[in-house]
Amino acid sequence: MSLFEKRLLRPEAAGLGAKLWRVSWLYVLLLCLLAGVGYLAQYSASGGSISPYAGPHVLRFGFALLLMLGVAMIDIRFIARMAWLGYAMGLVLLAAVLKFGNVGNGARRWLALGSFQWQPSEMMKIVLVLALAAWFRRASWERMGNPAFLVPPLLAVLLPVGLILKEPNLGTAVIVAAIGGVVFLGAGLRWWKVALLAGTLAVAAPIVYQHLHAYQKSRIMIFLHPSRDPLGAGYNIIQSKIALGSGGVWGKGFLQGTQGQLNFLPEKQTDFIFTILAEQFGLAGSYAVLGLLMLITFAGLVVALRCRHQFGRLVALGLTMNFFCYVFVNLAMVMGLIPVGGVPLPLVSHGGSAMLMVMIGCGILMSVHVHRDVEFDDAAEAA
Amino acid sequence: MPRREQRRSSVFARRALIIGGVQFAAFGLLAERLWQMQVVDAGRYRTMANNNSISARLIAPVRGRILDRFGAPVADNRQVWRASLIAGETRNVRATLDAFERIIGLTPAERKRIMRDVFQQRRFVPVTLRAFLTWEEMAKIEVNAPDLPGVIVDVGHSRVYPYGRLLAHTVGYVARPNQQDVKRDPQLALPGMRIGRTGLEAYGEARLRGTAGVEQLEVDSLGRVVRKLSRQPGVPGADMHLTIDAALHADVRAAMGTQTGSAVVMDVTNGEVLAMVSTPSFDPSLFNTGVSNARWHDWVTNVRAPLEDRSTQGMYPPGSTFKPAVALAALKAGTVTPKTIIFCPGYIQVGNRRFHCWLRGGHGAQDLHLAIQNSCDVFFYTIAMHTGMDKMAAMAHEMGLAVPLGLEVPGTQSGFVPTLEWARARHQLWTMGDTVIQGIGQGFTALTPLSLATMAARIASGRAVVPRVVRTNVRKDAPMLNLDPAWLQEVRGGMWAVVNDPHGTAANVKLDIPGVAMAGKTGTAQVVNVSNAQWNAGYHTSKWPWKLRPHGLFIAYAPYDAPLYATAVVIEHGNEGATSAAPVAKAVIEHVLRRDPARRNTPLNTAMAGGAMTADAAPTGTGARGAVLGGAGMARNGKP
CATH class of the missing domain: 3.90.1310.10 (Penicillin-binding protein 2a (Domain 2))
Known part of the structure; x- marks a missing residue:
């Protein structure tokens, strides 16, 4: 190892300035660009005005950006120590949501902070990644072959998934399971076990379907046959597709979108925000946004690959998956590829609490990046 | 760096790349889909957008x-x-x-x-x-x-x-x-x-x-x-x-004339309401398009309150129409028998208060039959005093008074009959005088015309009928009341005499149908107290302002010996029941007997079906009316 790298093994000795210097400002720039796209979209959704959506969007992003940089300064080893504590808090909040949801006016209004989608389940996605990474960080390749070693982390995934299913929120439960699965994969889960899990799921799916709530079944049925309920959820998908498709290659021009402007699209400022962009800026615009989202996703993978400790790698991988899930589920939904689920497009959709959680995730990712060379004091334990 | 670290980092790198590859493919899928929608199918979507087809x-x-x-x-x-x-x-x-x-x-x-x-x-x-x-x-x-x-x-x-x-x-x-x-x-x-x-x-x-x-x-x-x-x-x-017969309802409305009040007609065996009139009324279609403020103001300030449904929500002191319930309570309590004779000197002294009979000079010796026929107040003051408030209230409840009857019309009121417990709860001082005036249906008691009709039907049939206006497929006769039939018969006999004895209080409304008798009970309910001074000076309520005149009430059922229909008529401020409500009730009973909306297979009905020839020969009224009543005339007769 070179002398240069050795010096960097002790970044805790480095001051705040040095840490800031190590932040990937390119990544921050990409986030700002995405938020800028969000601003344009919100401006358009407001009918060409700053209120009610565009102004708050920028203000919230400014605040969230500061928070993200703050999180990035936290030592990753501290985050690793706090991982299980955070996970426990997440579980308690999830259980609380269930309890309050039964007592009060439904889970939707539990936290005065935000809407239904900002639930402890959003926080759970992050703390689950941290907890799993903390569990696996010392696991050698050989140890990953020991089934007993895999049982606790598997329970750590299934517990919140079960709670979220009870809410009930099928879409989020699947996303949480997918994020957990990716961390397992990164830690070195054997492929045949992956295949076994996939097989089990394939068998379980029809059984689970039987136990779904009527509204969830109807969502799936509406997705399969959008015209079955042209006035409910099916109406949204049809209108979303018309808006998207009619944008063409170059779009109808900024603020010229007929479908979005004419209020055909419900909830256009939240879940269906992408259609506003796609209608007004066409294929060119949607590819540009898609490219930007892809860059941010892969920047996360690069952080994971450049990290020199297993904890950081797994955290970066898991958080990248989290971001990717937001993006993919939202876009696939507005294009009519998967059922309507109520997942926002990160940093573009209206909604402060969702943005906050996304930016905290990005902050932790940046912390991994800033502290990519630190040494965990557990060489002795890692037998 | 240890070998095991190298191993797992290379495994991680490989897997991260695989995951990245999958994500890349997913982005590719989205890009392909966008291409398909925005380039290949753009024309179609644009048409749809233009037409929003x-x-x-x-x-x-x-x-x-x-x-x-x-x-x-x-x-x-x-x-x-x-x-x-x-x-x-x-x-x-x-x-x-x-x-x-x-x-x-x-x-x-x-x-x-x-x-x-x-x-x-x-x-x-x-x-x-x-x-x-x-x-x-x-x-x-x-x-x-x-x-x-x-x-x-x-x-x-x-x-x-x-x-x-x-x-x-x-x-x-x-x-x-x-x-x-x-x-x-x-x-x-x-x-x-x-x-x-x-x-x-x-x-x-x-x-x-x-x-x-x-x-x-x-x-x-x-x-x-x-x-x-x-x-x-x-x-x-x-x-x-509905159980309502709209044509009968129209006839009943016509019988009410310009008077303010209510008339309810009921089938005595199953409680089906055949007509339920409340006057004055309003035009319901005006609400369909919206009622103007001026009209609304007019309605709610009108002293005759056209929006109020008097049949189900109007609360009236029942006056003497309450006496049958008092009589039954006394018979059940054993405080009176059909043979009991009470002397009416024209008043009764209770403590330092004197309660007058409506007839100056009094009725003399009265048994229960005569007391109902003459509506002797002193007789009922006396038996009320001996029976007690709670037993009277219990019998009132048994007659369907002041209990929820479950009529389908929203807002239906039960009415009210006081009990000692109620008085205690209200810290109301309950004196013997309060009990005494309940004997003639004055005081706290307030009842709806619907519940009075229910009482008339229950007395007529001896069944616990419950009023209904929405028709169901099951038509069931109501169960029998848990009362000695002899007591009911005694009260019925009194009510027969009210109308059919030349000295009855409503002898003026004897049915004009030969052979068919109506039983009834008059009621005149004061809305203001008559002072001793007024009493001594003599007074004529018909000369009072409309708002202060007593309500006129009448309950009735017919035919007397095989009851089919019961009615209750309340004329607001109509003065005496015998002159205001009773003639309306007579017309109502004649209409309902003529139409026979229940179409029961009774001798009366059979007579109607087979009475076509009699119809032509009938001296009075329309063919149908002559047929029914003429045909029935042979079958039944007079006093029990």
């Missing part, structure tokens, strides 16, 4: 009708032509409204209402522009269709009440739904939808409303329908059948 229209369900017992509609739907705007089918709502204003005309208020509705509702929900179009206006809209994108003319349904104000209280009325209603059931936002606000329209709302249908249409850029894609017809509201 998938347009869904909701079809308002037709509200269920309300039918009387013979199927005559008492609440029906009339087809009307109306113009609506589907905001989603026009590019510019304002421009369309401008054009509509030019062609048909719109007041600023209408325009404001339309703009508000357009912004509140989803784009494919039609908003009413004009509810009742004339033929000319309709033609104008059709001719100018290119200038009126999004405007459609369609057939709607408007609620009509063929019997108008006759059945307004019982049937109730519908009105435009408000914001809360729409929140509970979004289909109420559809033009023409109405919600039941009072009466049976409100009671039967769930079954009358129905479910909206959906029509998917392909429309061109002018909003003209190219073709229908699909149609889900929706479910029309179910009809509701």
Whole structure:
């Protein structure tokens, strides 16, 4: 190892300035660009005005950006120590949501902070990644072959998934399971076990379907046959597709979108925000946004690959998956590829609490990046 | 770096790349999909966007009708032509409204209402522009269709009440739904939808409303329908059948004349309400389009309160019509027997208070039969005193008074009879005098005409009948009351004498039908106290201001020896029951016997069916009336 790298093994000795210097400002720039796209979209959704959506969007992003940089300064080893504590808090909040949801006016209004989608389940996605990474960080390749070693982390995934299913929120439960699965994969889960899990799921799916709530079944049925309920959820998908498709290659021009402007699209400022962009800026615009989202996703993978400790790698991988899930589920939904689920497009959709959680995730990712060379004091334990 | 670290980092790198690859592929899938939609299919989607060709229209369900017992509609739907705007089918709502204003005309208020509705509702929900179009206006809209994108003319349904104000209280009325209603059931936002606000329209709302249908249409850029894609017809509201006989109801209303009050007619065996009149009344169809402030003010300030349903909500002191219940309570308690004789000197002294009989000088020696016939107050003061308030109240409850009867009409009141427990709870000092005046139905007791009719029916049939106005498929006779038939017979005999004995208090209303007797009981309920001074000076309530005159009441049933129908008539401030309510009751009983809406297979009925020849020979009245009553005349006769 070179002398240069050795010096960097002790970044805790480095001051705040040095840490800031190590932040990937390119990544921050990409986030700002995405938020800028969000601003344009919100401006358009407001009918060409700053209120009610565009102004708050920028203000919230400014605040969230500061928070993200703050999180990035936290030592990753501290985050690793706090991982299980955070996970426990997440579980308690999830259980609380269930309890309050039964007592009060439904889970939707539990936290005065935000809407239904900002639930402890959003926080759970992050703390689950941290907890799993903390569990696996010392696991050698050989140890990953020991089934007993895999049982606790598997329970750590299934517990919140079960709670979220009870809410009930099928879409989020699947996303949480997918994020957990990716961390397992990164830690070195054997492929045949992956295949076994996939097989089990394939068998379980029809059984689970039987136990779904009527509204969830109807969502799936509406997705399969959008015209079955042209006035409910099916109406949204049809209108979303018309808006998207009619944008063409170059779009109808900024603020010229007929479908979005004419209020055909419900909830256009939240879940269906992408259609506003796609209608007004066409294929060119949607590819540009898609490219930007892809860059941010892969920047996360690069952080994971450049990290020199297993904890950081797994955290970066898991958080990248989290971001990717937001993006993919939202876009696939507005294009009519998967059922309507109520997942926002990160940093573009209206909604402060969702943005906050996304930016905290990005902050932790940046912390991994800033502290990519630190040494965990557990060489002795890692037998 | 240890080897195991190298191993797992290389495994991680490989797997991260695989995951990255999968994510890349997913992005590729999205990109491909975007290409497909925005390049390959862009033309199709653009056409759809330009025309918004998938347009869904909701079809308002037709509200269920309300039918009387013979199927005559008492609440029906009339087809009307109306113009609506589907905001989603026009590019510019304002421009369309401008054009509509030019062609048909719109007041600023209408325009404001339309703009508000357009912004509140989803784009494919039609908003009413004009509810009742004339033929000319309709033609104008059709001719100018290119200038009126999004405007459609369609057939709607408007609620009509063929019997108008006759059945307004019982049937109730519908009105435009408000914001809360729409929140509970979004289909109420559809033009023409109405919600039941009072009466049976409100009671039967769930079954009358129905479910909206959906029509998917392909429309061109002018909003003209190219073709229908699909149609889900929706479910029309179910009809509701009543026990009311609308024609009888009209006859009863006519018998009431200009007097304010109520008359209820009931089948004595199963409690089916055949007519339930409350006067004065109002025109329920006015609520359909909205009642003007002036008219509303007029209604609510009118001393005769036309909106109030007196039959089910009017609370009247029953006066002497309460005496049969007192008599039964005393018979049951054993404080009086048919042989008991009480001397009436014209008053009774209780402590330092003197309670007068209505007849100056008194009735002399009275047994129960005579006391009912003459409505002797002293007799009933005495037995009330000996029986006690709670036993009287218990018997009143058994007669269907002051207990919830469960009539389907919303807002039906039970009425009130005091008990000692009630007095204790209210810290009301209860004296013997309070009990004494309850014996003649004065004091705290207040009852509805409906419950008085129920009492008459229960006395007539000895069955625990419960009033019903909504007809069900099961018709069951009510169970028998748990009373000694001899007691009931004693009271019935007294009530027969009220009408049929030359000295009865209502001898003036003996039926003009040979062989058919009516039993009844008069009641005159004071609404203000008569002071001793007034009593001594002599007074004529008919010379008092209308508001201070006593209510006139009469309960009756007929035929006496095989009861079919019972009635209760209350004439507000009608002075004496015998002169105000009793003649109405007589007319009501004659009408109901003539029509015989229950069509029971009784000797009377058989006589009607086989009495065609007698009908022609009958000396009086219409053929039908002569047939029924003439035929029946042979079968029954007079006093028990």
